Amino acid sequence: MAVSDKTSRHVTVKDVAEAANVALSSASRVLTDHPNVSEGMRQRVLAAAERLGYEPDLVARTLRTGNSRTLGFLVADLDNPISSSFIRGAEDSARARGYGLLLTNSEGDPAHDAENLQLFLRRRVDAIILLTSDSGSEVEGVLESSTVPAVVLDRDLPSGSSASSVFFDHANGMHEATGHLLERGHRQVAFVGGPEELRPVSDRLAGYVRAFQDHDLLVDRSLISTGSLRPAFGRTEARRLLESDTPPTALIVGGNQLLNGVLEAIHDLDLRVGEDLALVSCDDVDLTRLYQPSISSVVRDVYKSGQIAAELAIEQLTEDDVPVRTVLLPTWFVARDSTAVMPTARL
Amino acid sequence: MAVSDKTSRHVTVKDVAEAANVALSSASRVLTDHPNVSEGMRQRVLAAAERLGYEPDLVARTLRTGNSRTLGFLVADLDNPISSSFIRGAEDSARARGYGLLLTNSEGDPAHDAENLQLFLRRRVDAIILLTSDSGSEVEGVLESSTVPAVVLDRDLPSGSSASSVFFDHANGMHEATGHLLERGHRQVAFVGGPEELRPVSDRLAGYVRAFQDHDLLVDRSLISTGSLRPAFGRTEARRLLESDTPPTALIVGGNQLLNGVLEAIHDLDLRVGEDLALVSCDDVDLTRLYQPSISSVVRDVYKSGQIAAELAIEQLTEDDVPVRTVLLPTWFVARDSTAVMPTARL
Numbered sequence: 035m036a037v038s039d040k041t042s043r044h045v046t047v048k049d050v051a052e053a054a055n056v057a058l059s060s061a062s063r064v065l066t067d068h069p070n071v072s073e074g075m076r077q078r079v080l081a082a083a084e085r086l087g088y089e090p091d092l093v094a095r096t097l098r099t100g101n102s103r104t105l106g107f108l109v110a111d112l113d114n115p116i117s118s119s120f121i122r123g124a125e126d127s128a129r130a131r132g133y134g135l136l137l138t139n140s141e142g143d144p145a146h147d148a149e150n151l152q153l154f155l156r157r158r159v160d161a162i163i164l165l166t167s168d169s170g171s172e173v174e175g176v177l178e179s180s181t182v183p184a185v186v187l188d189r190d191l192p193s194g195s196s197a198s199s200v201f202f203d204h205a206n207g208m209h210e211a212t213g214h215l216l217e218r219g220h221r222q223v224a225f226v227g228g229p230e231e232l233r234p235v236s237d238r239l240a241g242y243v244r245a246f247q248d249h250d251l252l253v254d255r256s257l258i259s260t261g262s263l264r265p266a267f268g269r270t271e272a273r274r275l276l277e278s279d280t281p282p283t284a285l286i287v288g289g290n291q292l293l294n295g296v297l298e299a300i301h302d303l304d305l306r307v308g309e310d311l312a313l314v315s316c317d318d319v320d321l322t323r324l325y326q327p328s329i330s331s332v333v334r335d336v337y338k339s340g341q342i343a344a345e346l347a348i349e350q351l352t353e354d355d356v357p358v359r360t361v362l363l364p365t366w367f368v369a370r371d372s373t374a375v376m377p378t379a380r381l
Numbered sequence: 382m383a384v385s386d387k388t389s390r391h392v393t394v395k396d397v398a399e400a401a402n403v404a405l406s407s408a409s410r411v412l413t414d415h416p417n418v419s420e421g422m423r424q425r426v427l428a429a430a431e432r433l434g435y436e437p438d439l440v441a442r443t444l445r446t447g448n449s450r451t452l453g454f455l456v457a458d459l460d461n462p463i464s465s466s467f468i469r470g471a472e473d474s475a476r477a478r479g480y481g482l483l484l485t486n487s488e489g490d491p492a493h494d495a496e497n498l499q500l501f502l503r504r505r506v507d508a509i510i511l512l513t514s515d516s517g518s519e520v521e522g523v524l525e526s527s528t529v530p531a532v533v534l535d536r537d538l539p540s541g542s543s544a545s546s547v548f549f550d551h552a553n554g555m556h557e558a559t560g561h562l563l564e565r566g567h568r569q570v571a572f573v574g575g576p577e578e579l580r581p582v583s584d585r586l587a588g589y590v591r592a593f594q595d596h597d598l599l600v601d602r603s604l605i606s607t608g609s610l611r612p613a614f615g616r617t618e619a620r621r622l623l624e625s626d627t628p629p630t631a632l633i634v635g636g637n638q639l640l641n642g643v644l645e646a647i648h649d650l651d652l653r654v655g656e657d658l659a660l661v662s663c664d665d666v667d668l669t670r671l672y673q674p675s676i677s678s679v680v681r682d683v684y685k686s687g688q689i690a691a692e693l694a695i696e697q698l699t700e701d702d703v704p705v706r707t708v709l710l711p712t713w714f715v716a717r718d719s720t721a722v723m724p725t726a727r728l
Contacts, residue, residue, distance in 0.1 A: 104504065112465035115667070121459055121486050129493075134500040137484035139468050146476075153481040157451065157504055297671045320462070321667050324644045 047088075054082035104134045105347055106154035110167040111142035114291055115319045116336050117165070120187065123340025124163055131348050133160070142264075144172040151176045161347035163187060163340075164197075168232065183350035185343045190233045198346040198359045200339045204234045207332035207365030208241030209248075211286060211314045214330075214367060216249045220284040220312060220377045224275045226296065227288030228263035235260060238288045238316070238332075257282055268295030269302075276303055276311070283377035284312035290319050293329070297321075313372040327371030334365040394435075401429035451481045452694055453501035457514040458489035461638055462666045463683050467512055467534060470687025478695050480507070489611075491519040498523045508694035510534060510687075511544075515579065530697035532690045537580045545693040545706045547686045551581045554679035554712030555588030556595075558633060558661045561677075561714060563596045567631040567659060567724045571622045573643065574635030575610035582607060585635045585663070585679075604629055615642030616649075623650055623658070630724040631659035637666050640676070644668075660719040674718030681712040 051061035056079060063071045064079035065088075105128050109117050121137060128135045136159060138150035144167040151173050154162055161183040166173055168189075177184060177195050184197035191197055215223050225242050228235040239260065246253045259271040268287060275282055276299065287293045293315045300307060307313045308327040315322050315331045322329040342361050349356050398408035403426060410418045411426035412435075452475050456464050468484060475482045483506060485497035491514045498520050501509055508530040513520055515536075524531060524542050531544035538544055562570050572589050575582040586607065593600045606618040615634060622629055623646065634640045640662045647654060654660045655674040662669050662678045669676040689708050696703050 102504075104500065112459065112468055115462055117465075118459035118486070122488055125486060125488065134496070135485065136500070136504065137486065138482065139465070139472060139484065141469060141472065150481070153451065153483070157449075157483065294667055294671060301671075301673070319667075320641055321671060324641060324648075324668060324672070326648070326673060 049086055050079060050083045050088055053086055054079045102158055102160050103132060104136055104159045105161050105163060105344060106157070106159035107135055107137045107163045108140065108147060108150050108154065108165065108173075109137055110140050110147070110165050112139045113142065116290060116317050119336035120165055120340040120343075123337040123342075124344040125340075127341040127344035128348070131344075133344070133348060135344075140167050142167050144168045148172045148176050151180075155180055155182070160351050161185070163343045163347055164189070168229075183347055185346045187339060187343050188234060196358050198350070198361075200343050200346070200361045200363065202234065202237075202334050202339065202363050202365050204237035204332070204334075204365050205241035205244070207316075207334070207367050208238040208286070208288070209245045210241075210367035211330070211332050212242045212245035213248065214369060214373060215284045215286075215312060215314070216245060216251065218312075218373070218376060221251070222254070222257065222280060222282040222377070223284045223286060224257040224282035225259070225286045225288060226268055226271045226275070226292060227258075227260045228292070230260050232263075235263075235288060242286065260288075263289040263291055265291055265293075265295035265298070268292035269299045270295070272296040272299035273302060276300070276305065282311065283375075284314070284373070286314045288316055290315060290317040290322070293319075293321065297325075308372045308375050310375075312375045312377075314367075318368070322370070325372075327374070330370040330373040331368050332365050333368050335363060339363055396433055397426060397430045397435055400433055401426045449505055449507050450479060451483055451506045452508050452510060452691060453504070453506035454482055454484045454510045455487065455494060455497050455501065455512065455520075456484055457487050457494070457512050459486045460489065463637060463664050464512070466683035467687040467690075470684040470689075471510055471691040472687075474688040474691035475695070478691075480691075480695060482691075487514050489514050491515045495519045495523050498527075502527055502529070507698050508532070510690045510694055511536070515576070530694055532693045534686060534690050535581055543705050545697070545708075547690050547693070547708045547710065549581065549584075549681050549686065549710050549712050551584035551679070551681075551712050552588035552591070554663075554681070554714050555585040555633070555635070556592045557588075557714035558677070558679050559589045559592035560595065561716060561720060562631045562633075562659060562661070563592060563598065565659075565720070565723060568598070569601070569604065569627060569629040569724070570631045570633060571604040571629035572606070572633045572635060573615055573618045573622070573639060574605075574607045575639070577607045579610075582610075582635060589633065607635075610636040610638055612638055612640075612642035612645070615639035616646045617642070619643040619646035620649060623647070623652065629658065630722075631661070631720070633661045635663055637662060637664040637669070640666075640668065644672070655719045655722050657722075659722045659724075661714075665715070669717070672719075674721070677717040677720040678715050679712055680715050682710060686710055 047061050047065055048058055051058045054061060060075055061079050064076050107121060107124055125135045138153060140146035140150055147166045163185045165187040166189050186197050186199040188202055191199055212223060227238055230236050243253050261267055287296050305311060313329055315329050318331055318333045322331045346359055394408050394412055395405055398405045401408060407422055408426050411423050454468060454471055472482045485500060487493035487497055494513045510532045512534040513536050533544050533546040535549055538546055574585055577583050590600050608614055634643050652658060660676055662676050665678055665680045669678045693706055
């Protein structure tokens with residue numbers, strides 16, 4: 035039957051299994067490049083597949099889209115208040131297309147990223163969205179052996195992976211923010227950020243440096259502190275910078291969780307935001323909007339990036355021959371009361 | 382074979398299926414009380430089961446614990462910053478016991494709770510932890526037909542369900558907070574909270590009322606506003622109360638998301654927290670700790686409740702004859718700068 039129907043419809047993995055006289059699960063394993071397959075079985079199934087003129091991509095896709103209609107979203111750290119915006123975006127897109135969304139939380143620990151990716155693959159989700167804790171090296175191996183489409187959010191891709199990705203242009207918003215401070219006369223502008231190997235961090239730093247260059251100013255490397263996105267790092271580094279002999283008149287915080295620590299340092303030193311120093315953060319969270327004075331920030335449409343990630347994943351599942359895609363979304367600076375201060379205020 | 386081995390090993394559902402001459406899936410359905418079973422089939426399988434001396438609890442447990450080692454955690458609303466503490470607690474307990482944790486987000490919409498519960502059941506998680514958006518009526522039907530253990534966090538159980546639960550004594554912390562304000566001389570103490578049918582809300586209100594009674598004071602119902610935990614409700618109601626002819630000198634906010642709206646109202650009216658009015662919130666979030674002045678709050682160990690929920694779930698999966706359990710955790714008041722104000726300040 036498989037042969038007689040060959041010209042009128044797509045050849046399925048079931049047809050291949052029948053023609054090779056092997057179990058459906060065995061044929062599936064061969065056709066999805068599952069490692070646990072004997073060489074004899076592999077030869078037999080591939081010969082049958084070639085005889086029937088099967089299309090491997092389509093077969094793999096059919097296997098994937100079979101019945102689960104579930105996307106897995108691996109979240110680096112749900113403690114980060116912007117995580118829920120990524121998730122809501124992905125969830126709304128997925129739900130509108132009839133897909134459910136399962137989540138895992140890696141608690142900011144790269145080692146948990148790989149565990150959680152394994153958990154998704156064992157639970158057979160159709161596609162995976164990754165918002166990893168670091169640059170993704172931990173998940174690299176797991177992702178390579180996976181047969182489901184993946185979309186990576188705001189991180190460089192593991193080398194050799196063929197996932198789609200959604201990036202932000204973090205440099206542009208940070209360039210605007212730094213320019214805003216320099217135009218108001220600030221020269222001692224400190225930057226506290228995460229580890230430079232993370233794409234968002236290096237992007238932000240590039241935007242900061244470019245603003246100095248645009249104003250024909252030299253960057254003072256002693257005012258740049260990178261290493262971690264954790265609040266404790268923000269507290270230590272802000273305190274060190276603000277207690278130095280030539281304290282910054284403006285402080286740029288390259289991450290919303292760092293901001294918590296930086297504010298603690300500012301309170302420790304009895305300094306007032308917007309009076310004793312100018313302050314810029316990243317992302318729009320409750321604290322930037324509701325702190326008094328409100329805190330200027332480099333913002334982006336996080337919800338939209340989640341939506342696009344889910345759409346890219348579903349596109350891979352439902353359409354033929356979709357190439358892997360990269361989407362770049364903007365960031366921009368929102369001036370609030372925390373940058374109203376002039377650089378002479380504290381000197 | 383099943384019969385000959387009867388004395389030396391546990392009777393399995395497969396033995397029962399063979400003895401009854403029915404499919405394994407049919408025997409499973411009968412033995413797990415699945416609704417979709419004909420009466421004839423039920424009688425036949427139960428007769429075979431009795432003949433072989435099977436132990437139904439053990440069978441059901443074996444079916445459940447088969448291989449997934451995954452807990453599902455249904456989260457009402459990841460936008461709520463305390464959600465991640467519930468999750469971290471559950472995750473750490475689950476991981477320590479070798480279980481993975483899958484999450485879903487209902488975006489604060491009770492209709493999504495039932496969908497997400499279905500998603501977990503389809504993906505065959507071993508047990509489910511529920512932090513639902515409302516009192517749970519939406520999930521009631523789904524939960525009734527489910528055969529996996531469930532643990533409910535901080536919500537009344539759906540009627541007729543046999544889940545374990547972890548509650549907080551919200552009344553006690555709110556009683557302390559209200560007493561603190563009354564002892565400082567506040568009499569016009571407003572309360573803005575969620576819908577009274579939610580257990581945490583009615584608990585908090587009970588603690589508030591009890592503090593007035595303890596001080597031989599009458600409660601002014603016009604200062605109580607309940608209905609929603611959303612920020613927009615907090616903003617509208619705080620504004621209405623603060624603009625009235627006899628504005629409150631202290632405002633208690635019964636939910637951390639309400640606080641965002643309440644602070645917006647206070648800023649709208651150019652009032653200063655801790656100077657023009659005393660303010661109390663619930664739960665410890667970035668905003669309560671880092672707002673200037675810091676905001677007094679009724680707090681609880683959210684992380685611990687997540688840990689206990691996962692432990693109760695795993696206990697049901699791994700131990701014999703564990704009764705359904707209810708755990709009650711405390712709440713308490715933490716005084717900060719926002720309640721340092723005396724009631725005469727604004728009058």
